[in-house]
Amino acid sequence: MRTHRRQAAAGRRTAVLRREAVLATVPVAVAALLGAAGPASAGTVGAAGAGDPYFPLSGNGGYHVAHYDLTLRYDTTTRHLDGTAVLTARATQRLTRFDLDLSGLKVTDVGVEGVTAGFRRSGQELVVTPRRALAKGQEFRVTVAYNGTPKPVTDPDGSADGWIPTDDGAFVAGEPQGAMTWFPSNAHPTDKSSYDFTITVPEGRTAVANGVLLGRRTAAGRTTFRWRQSEPMAAYLATATVGTFQVERYTTRDGIQVYNAVDSREANAAAPVLKQLPSVLDWESKLFGPYPFRSAGAIVDHAPSVGYALETQGRPVYDAAPDLNTLVHESAHQWFGDSVSLTAWKDIWLNEGFATYAEWLYSEQHGGDSAQKAFDALYAKPASDGLWAYPAGDPGSGQNIFGTPVYARGAMTLHELRKAVGDRTFFRVLRTWATDHRAGHGTTAQFVKLAERESGRNLDALFHTWLYTKDKPSRP
Structure with a gap:
């Protein structure tokens, strides 16, 4: 979802202080x-x-x-x-x-x-x-x-x-x-x-x-x-x-x-x-x-x-x-979030992690920092940092869906997948995901299944570690 222009690309969401209350609705009966x-x-x-x-x-x-x-x-x-x-x-x-x-x-x-x-x-x-x-x-x-x-x-x-x-x-x-x-x-x-x-x-x-x-x-x-x-x-x-x-x-x-x-x-x-x-x-x-x-x-x-x-x-x-x-x-996001939409808000990393990783790829392919460098800079953050506060694959509440883990750790998950399966398979997975679910919906389980099918590998441990654990993972 939203990119917050005052945050780094790795974690683009902070609360806006403005709090305008919703008008209370009065029941109307006919x-x-x-x-x-x-x-x-x-x-x-x-x-x-x-x-x-x-x-x-x-x-x-x-x-x-x-x-x-x-x-x-x-x-x-x-x-x-x-x-x-x-x-x-x-x-x-x-x-x-x-x-x-x-x-x-x-x-x-x-x-x-x-x-x-x-x-x-x-x-x-x-x-x-x-x-x-x-x-x-x-x-x-x-x-x-x-x-x-x-x-x-x-x-x-x-x-x-x-x-x-x-x-x-x-x-x-x-x-x-x-x-x-x-x-x-x-x-x-x-x-x-x-x-x-x-x-x-x-x-x-x-x-x-x-x-x-x-x-x-x-x-x-x-x-x-x-x-x-x-x-x-x-x-x-x-x-x-x-x-x-x-x-x-x-x-x-x-x-x-x-x-x-x-x-x-x-x-x-x-x-x-x-x-x-x-x-x-x-x-x-x-x-x-x-x-x-x-x-x-x-x-x-x-x-x-x-x-x-x-x-x-x-x-x-x-x-x-x-x-x-x-x-x-x-x-x-026009591919990841708009064309391929969520079925549940807990899967929002499929939107934000993918769009954040697109930034890393654009930098890498246009003379900027590599995706690996972006990953390393994030991984260097201590275990007490908010990056590791909750799982990207299930943030736990609506309050967390635009927090740093969803964006940054979501992108880190994709980078770990890329390293595990290789560039050729990884980019085929991204393209197949956007094509097969075009104008429809997708879930994390479906994405994992696609990645396993295209790579011929069991990837349960990778996705569990990077999407569903709370603490900072061991060095990959």
């Missing part, structure tokens, strides 16, 4: 509609969470969202958001009731298949009761109208996450749980969907989302931007960042549509780094396989209170002008 729907039967209520132990209420059970159509109108002066979300979904069980993730904001209307539905609020859950039960396998549409002043959530490590207001708009970065601050969703990485965004902002502001820009139109002092993300995307990777941006557009020789949006206050510092984006993507494509999306680019905001960058799909968002290491890291 008694007549709930009564019309009838009582829920056992086994027909969608679960209030996807079952992730680190974030129990993230995501929901009973359905899969195939597509989100989000229509947003944001006033940068009052910070008021009006939204309509249309979710096209499929029931995975019979449903008399199901949940959506939504924090704060006022819901004014909910419909299922064009018929007004009952709804109530329960913490971060929007509980929806359709007039008629949905059959298992049934495709259905949910429409939610909502409005209010979106506020970020405070993550377990103290950082702000979600819709974060800025002096000229909003910095929108949703990992791990911030998507619910600006649209109702099934907000767990296991549920990936395509997206359409229609975002209206005051004239002079730019609204940047994921995917390809379909068009923009200005009328009556407001500009509407239409974006489409066709490839499957987890909700936390969605963005709708708003600001006063300088825009650059071009198409790479591989046909990737690049859209860069840069705050003028960061433009001079960002320009030489963003100029290298095509070569970075080309280098990573040679290493990891073809770039997985139609679009690429960067959103470089001026958001000094945020303190991190995020790999929002196809177009990472940076709180300030990135350095080259950060650009390489967030670009590598």
Whole structure:
């Protein structure tokens, strides 16, 4: 996930001191509609969470969202958001009731298949009761109208996450749980969907989302931007960042549509780094396989209170002008984290360890320090150092998922694998992983199995030592 620009590449996450509380949600009942729907039967209520132990209420059970159509109108002066979300979904069980993730904001209307539905609020859950039960396998549409002043959530490590207001708009970065601050969703990485965004902002502001820009139109002092993300995307990777941006557009020789949006206050510092984006993507494509999306680019905001960058799909968002290491890291996430997504947050080393190791490889292959030198510098840290505080493969809580062990020790695990199986096999494993799980999901167990298959070796001891033990390992 997030690379923190004030940390070394080996461990890029520190808590941001800003702590904006989530607005308490007040239950809203539509008694007549709930009564019309009838009582829920056992086994027909969608679960209030996807079952992730680190974030129990993230995501929901009973359905899969195939597509989100989000229509947003944001006033940068009052910070008021009006939204309509249309979710096209499929029931995975019979449903008399199901949940959506939504924090704060006022819901004014909910419909299922064009018929007004009952709804109530329960913490971060929007509980929806359709007039008629949905059959298992049934495709259905949910429409939610909502409005209010979106506020970020405070993550377990103290950082702000979600819709974060800025002096000229909003910095929108949703990992791990911030998507619910600006649209109702099934907000767990296991549920990936395509997206359409229609975002209206005051004239002079730019609204940047994921995917390809379909068009923009200005009328009556407001500009509407239409974006489409066709490839499957987890909700936390969605963005709708708003600001006063300088825009650059071009198409790479591989046909990737690049859209860069840069705050003028960061433009001079960002320009030489963003100029290298095509070569970075080309280098990573040679290493990891073809770039997985139609679009690429960067959103470089001026958001000094945020303190991190995020790999929002196809177009990472940076709180300030990135350095080259950060650009390489967030670009590598397009393969590892965005295209190949997690099934559980405990496996986040598959995102962060891989992106950190991409930095080491880039340095090694571009005249900088070798990956071995980066490894050695970390291994030199004493056993009391935070690097060895908890296992990278299962950090133990949401508070730890962006800590140094996940990034640095995750990368060290990959380097140990590389030494054990040799370069030829190692790079084949990375490419096969990105190819076989493209647009889908992966687990640590699946990665270990792939590495063992490609190398013909039993690697249990290696992965146990570097991923699942707490203390500093003996010298390899």
